[in-house]
Amino acid sequence: MLKGQQFASFRKQLLAWFWQFQRDLPWRRTRDPYHVWLSEIMLQQTRVAAVIPYYERFLERFPSLHGLAAAPEEEVLRRWSGLGYYSRARNLQKAAQKIVAEHRGEFPARLEDVLALPGIGNYTAAAILSIAFDQKHAVVDGNVARVLARLGAVRGDLRARGRWQELQECADAYLDPKSPGDWNQAMMELGATLCAPKSPQCLICPVAQFCEGRKLGIAEVLPEKRKKRATxxxxxxxxxxxxxxxxxxxxxxxxxxxxxxxxxxxxxxxxxxxxxxxxxxxxxxxxxxxxxxxxxxxxxxxxxxxxxxxxxxxxxxxxxxxxxxxxxxxxxxxxxxxxxxxxxxxxxxxxxxxxxxxxxxxxxxxxxxxxxxxxxx
Ligand code: SF4
Missing domain, CATH: 3.90.79.10 (Nucleoside Triphosphate Pyrophosphohydrolase)
Incomplete structure (x- = not known):
């Protein structure tokens, strides 16, 4: 774990890299919570390149949360058709209806209200609240977990009991309180680009000097594989x-x-x-x-x-x-x-x-x- 001055340099270097090199993605051009929420739901288990056209077409058809709440479910599913994991679309619409009924159509800004919406768990709530409302909630998804495991040279199965909670605590400690939304996106961007599952590009990584996994020469084998469920x-x-x-x-x-x-x-x-x-x-x-x-x-x-x-x-x-x-x-x-x-x-x-x-x-x-x-x- 980093200490004192190291924290400041680590955050500064990662954010500077993100601000200069981040990918230009449609949901990064807005802080509208409806748009941020939609992108986070679509990105669950789905590649960025596959999501972009769906995200744009979905917002063309349902430009407002009210429109989504009032639409026939079949129409929503049709716009989702091909993206997979259809419970996401059903929950999205149920949540939009709840927001209209209970929050006058305004996306709620309190963590407990966001977590009460169908289809939203800790990760998605933290992502929306930090990006759209600048709140200090750190995200941990697969990409961030991998980056944290490599930075801290964490061995073993990250899904083992209690391990995810430790990663969350680590992410909370790293979070930049001045730019929580950008910080979360920077960690995710690092995991999605340079610190990819195979062949991490440590030579051009902005935080290589703080990375224990790289220093020990084990970055590539982290996180360690967990047992796969039989097909x-x-x-x-x-x-x-x-x-x-x-x-x-x-x-x-x-x-x-x-x-x-x-x-x-x-x-x-x-x-x-x-x-x-x-x-x-x-x-x-x-x-x-x-x-x-x-x-x-x-x-x-x-x-x-x-x-x-x-x-x-x-x-x-x-x-x-x-x-x-x-x-x-x-x-x-x-x-x-x-x-x-x-x-x-x-x-x-x-x-x-x-x-x-x-x-x-x-x-x-x-x-x-x-x-x-x-x-x-
Ligand atoms: S130095 Fe390598 S392993 Fe460490 S965070 Fe950067 S890309 Fe990932």
Missing amino acids: VEIHLAAAVFADQRGQTLLLPPPEKRKGQTPSDHVPTLVSNLWHFPTIPVYDEPVAGLRGFLGKLRIQTQNGQLHFLPADKVRHTVTYRSITVQPFRINVKKLPRIKGAEKVPLSEVTVLPVSNLTRKVARAASGLAFSKKKANSS
């Missing part, structure tokens, strides 16, 4: 109907179906958004899909539906490795399924859908419609 393999099969006009059918998210679907655990794997009829595969996928469609009251035996296998789709969500076998079912007329919506197969994103559903649509689109093989369902 779980999941196999699914999806029914992709297609009529002569290229229309398909999507089922609604589970809460809209009011528990009517026989396999409610599957939609959680397709992100609680609009999705193709999908089942987990334990045995024979076509038989499983026929059974599932039968429960949705779609005639599959008498109507002689043909299940044309498309290329398999692979998708990874954290520790889950998902393989989907899409089956295209060409029909003259789409069957009626309660709550389902007709959408163009080439444009399923007119409804909020996950990346997995997009991939399934793309795979099934590769199989052309054949009049000869069209079923008469």
Whole structure:
């Protein structure tokens, strides 16, 4: 841990570097708490480059917190479609509605009020309050934790019990009280650029002289790896109907179906958004899909539906490795399924859908419609 005069030099050097070399990012051109909050939520588990276009389009559609609070949830999810982790969008809107109801639409400036908003934890609250309101709250995210571990040559698993709290205390001590927002961003910027997980660029680091990890020659191996959770393999099969006009059918998210679907655990794997009829595969996928469609009251035996296998789709969500076998079912007329919506197969994103559903649509689109093989369902 740094002492006395070292603190002052350390802060001065890091801030000077940040002010000169920081990346020009759209959310850094404002201190509007709504904008800062939106950027922090979008940046969770998502790369900066991926977030920028979503952030700009989202603010074009919802320029104010009031507009976001009043919008239909589907519209919010549609603007989020493709960014993943959709609970973030749902919580964002719920929080906007709470701010309108309880704080007259003004983003609250008290820590306890911010922490009471859905989807906001310690890190996000500290980031918003320091950047938008200049309050003295230090952030610790993955990037900052890595920088702190290297600066202090901290060994072991950073997620071990009590360790994160120690890092928070360390970050609190380092925080520059005169510029807390810039300080937090400088620490995050250092972690995102020079002090990256692989090959830290210590030779051009503005705080190299204070770094214990570098002095000991162990910076590159810090933080030490934690045990990875074992990958779980999941196999699914999806029914992709297609009529002569290229229309398909999507089922609604589970809460809209009011528990009517026989396999409610599957939609959680397709992100609680609009999705193709999908089942987990334990045995024979076509038989499983026929059974599932039968429960949705779609005639599959008498109507002689043909299940044309498309290329398999692979998708990874954290520790889950998902393989989907899409089956295209060409029909003259789409069957009626309660709550389902007709959408163009080439444009399923007119409804909020996950990346997995997009991939399934793309795979099934590769199989052309054949009049000869069209079923008469
Ligand atoms: S000297 Fe190297 S390891 Fe230490 S903070 Fe700078 S980039 Fe990271």
